[in-house]
Amino acid sequence: MNDFLSLARDRYSCREFTDQPVEPQKIDALLEAARLAPTAVNKQPWHAWVVTDPEALAKLNVTTRFGFGAKVVIVLGAARDEAWTRKYDGANFADVDASIVGTHIMLAAHDMGLGTTWVACFDAPALQEAFPQMSGYDLVGMFPLGYPSPDYAPAAGHLASKKIDELVDRI
Numbered sequence: 001m002n003d004f005l006s007l008a009r010d011r012y013s014c015r016e017f018t019d020q021p022v023e024p025q026k027i028d029a030l031l032e033a034a035r036l037a038p039t040a041v042n043k044q045p046w047h048a049w050v051v052t053d054p055e056a057l058a059k060l061n062v063t064t065r066f067g068f069g070a071k072v073v074i075v076l077g078a079a080r081d082e083a084w085t086r087k088y089d090g091a092n093f094a095d096v097d098a099s100i101v102g103t104h105i106m107l108a109a110h111d112m113g114l115g116t117t118w119v120a121c122f123d124a125p126a127l128q129e130a131f132p133q134m135s136g137y138d139l140v141g142m143f144p145l146g147y148p149s150p151d152y153a154p155a156a157g158h159l160a161s162k163k164i165d166e167l168v169d170r171i
Helices: 002-010 024-035 054-061 094-111 123-130
Strands: 046-051 072-078 140-148
Touching: 002 046, 002 094, 024 046, 024 094, 046 054, 046 094, 054 072, 054 123, 072 094, 094 140
Parallel strands: none
Antiparallel strands: 046 072, 072 140
């Protein structure tokens, strides 16, 4: 458990990358970590698009100012019609499932010496217009990916968290 807690504590939102290319086998390992993420009833109602082509990255970057110059961006979508829905209140778990997948991507990236951050600030309709294959999905995040710049440091509040007793009630 100490290894996992160290990984969770040390991972940070990286917003500046070197020009070092990300090896295809590392991208494949990230996608495997995503595939292994737990989802409700194991329905896996998500899809990822790995954007590496410079022209495609330019189109993607028109939809957000948070590409951070990454040469690889993973876009993550959730398919509501494929997700498990709780019968008691109709709650659909597509976004929850995709969020678990995104968390796996971020933790696996850090474990491999890569940096990323969850980008939610993007024009989803414009992104789907630029990439029609993304239509039909709720786009829940972009993950710019690369080797962290040696000059970049985690945000000042990175380790600031509420105390456990503010977050948890033991019943």
